[in-house]
Amino acid sequence: MIELLKQTIAALHGDMVSWRRHLHRHPELSFQEQKTVAYVIERLKAEGIEVRDGVGKLTPSSPGTGAIALVKGTKPGPSKCIALRADLDALPITEVGKDAYCSLNPGVMHACGHDAHTSMVLGAGIALHRLRSEWSGTVMLVFQPGEEKEPGGASLLVKEDVLNNPKPSGILGQHVTPELPIGKLGFRSGAFMAAADELYIAVKGRGGHAGSPHLCVDPVVIAAQLILALQQVVSRNNKPGRPMVLSLGKVIANGATNIIPDEVTIEGTLRTFDEAWRTELHALLPELAKGICKGLGGDVDFTIVKGSPVVKNDPELTARIRAAAVEFVGEENIVDMDIRMGAEDFAYYTHVMPGCFFRVGTGNPAKPGTQSGLHRAEFDIDEDALAIGAGMMAWGALSELARRRLLT
Numbered sequence: 001m002i003e004l005l006k007q008t009i010a011a012l013h014g015d016m017v018s019w020r021r022h023l024h025r026h027p028e029l030s031f032q033e034q035k036t037v038a039y040v041i042e043r044l045k046a047e048g049i050e051v052r053d054g055v056g057k058l059t060p061s062s063p064g065t066g067a068i069a070l071v072k073g074t075k076p077g078p079s080k081c082i083a084l085r086a087d088l089d090a091l092p093i094t095e096v097g098k099d100a101y102c103s104l105n106p107g108v109m110h111a112c113g114h115d116a117h118t119s120m121v122l123g124a125g126i127a128l129h130r131l132r133s134e135w136s137g138t139v140m141l142v143f144q145p146g147e148e149k150e151p152g153g154a155s156l157l158v159k160e161d162v163l164n165n166p167k168p169s170g171i172l173g174q175h176v177t178p179e180l181p182i183g184k185l186g187f188r189s190g191a192f193m194a195a196a197d198e199l200y201i202a203v204k205g206r207g208g209h210a211g212s213p214h215l216c217v218d219p220v221v222i223a224a225q226l227i228l229a230l231q232q233v234v235s236r237n238n239k240p241g242r243p244m245v246l247s248l249g250k251v252i253a254n255g256a257t258n259i260i261p262d263e264v265t266i267e268g269t270l271r272t273f274d275e276a277w278r279t280e281l282h283a284l285l286p287e288l289a290k291g292i293c294k295g296l297g298g299d300v301d302f303t304i305v306k307g308s309p310v311v312k313n314d315p316e317l318t319a320r321i322r323a324a325a326v327e328f329v330g331e332e333n334i335v336d337m338d339i340r341m342g343a344e345d346f347a348y349y350t351h352v353m354p355g356c357f358f359r360v361g362t363g364n365p366a367k368p369g370t371q372s373g374l375h376r377a378e379f380d381i382d383e384d385a386l387a388i389g390a391g392m393m394a395w396g397a398l399s400e401l402a403r404r405r406l407l408t
C-alpha cells in the first residue's frame, strides 16, 4: 500500500505545485478566503468528493470561508474516521521575489506556507479518493479559515461543532518550516507550541510642558518602570524551568521633544505552557501594573485578549504517527523537536480530540527564499516538500484507519 500511495502522490506532484502557485499568486487575508476556498472546493468536486462549505463563520451573518470534505474508502470494513487539517489564510506582507508566482494582491502574501498546507491536504485527499477501493473508513479534510487572526478559525469550527459527522478519532495537522531541511519531518509528543495571549496596556498620566515635569504625571517614565517590572515577572515570579515569554513589541508615547503626553500605549504578547500559571498571570499582571502606575501617580488600563491554548500532541497518536513517518521517510529523516514559543490555532482541536501536529522541512540552501523565516517577504518553500507532506498526511490517515480495523 505504501508504494501504491507514493506512486499516486508522485503522479499528483505537478498538480500540487500548480495549485500551490495559484494560491500563492492569489492570497487572501484571514476570514476573507472566499476565492481560496472556492478553488479548493472546485478541485474536490471535480474528483467527485463530497464537500460541505460555509463553515467557520466569524459572525452569524458572515459567509464562512472554510470547507469540510469527506473522502470515503469503499473496501468493506469498519467505518472509522480521521481528520486532516489545512489552513487557508495569508498575511498582510508585501512579497518580494519569486517572479514566476509572486502575489498579485498588493500587501497580501502567503508568507506562512498555508498555500502549501492547503495543496498538500488537497493532494492527500485526492490520492486517497483515487485509492478508495484499497481502504475502509472516512478521511475528513478540514480546510479552515483565519489561522493567523484571533479568534482563530479552528476555535470557530470547534464551536460550530462541525467536526462530528462522522466524529474523527483524531486529527493531524502539519506546518512547513525552513528550520528543517527538505526531506525531514519533525515530531514532538505532548505540549508542543505555546498558549498566546495579547496584551494591550494604556498607561495614563497627565501631560504638559516637558520643561515642567513637576506639574505633570509623566506616563513615559511610569511606562519605563512598568516594562522592566513585567520582565521581572518572567525572571522572578515564574518558576525556573517553566517556559514563559513576555514581549512588548509596540510602545507609543505620542509626545514631542518638549511635550509630555497624557498616555503611553503598549502592546505585547504573553506565551506560556502551563494553563494554571497562565490563569494566575491574567490576574497578576494587571494587579502589578495597577500598583506601579498608581504608586507613581498615574493609572493603567490593562487588557488581556486570550488567544490559542497550548498545542497538545496526544502522546499515543503522536507515537503512532511518528512510527508511520518512519515507514514513510525512514528513521534518518525524523527529527524530534523541542517546544516552540510560537502559537498555532490547531491547539483548539487538540483540546477536544487527540491531535498530532508535525513539521515538514522545506529548507534547501540551493533554492533561494527557502532559508528565509516564516512571516517574511522573501519566504518560499522547496516545492518537493509538497509530495512529502501530502504523502505523510495520507499515510498517517491510512495507518490510523488500519490500526483501528485491527482492533475491532
Ligand code: NI
Binding pocket: 112, 113, 114, 147, 175
Ligand atoms: Ni502558519
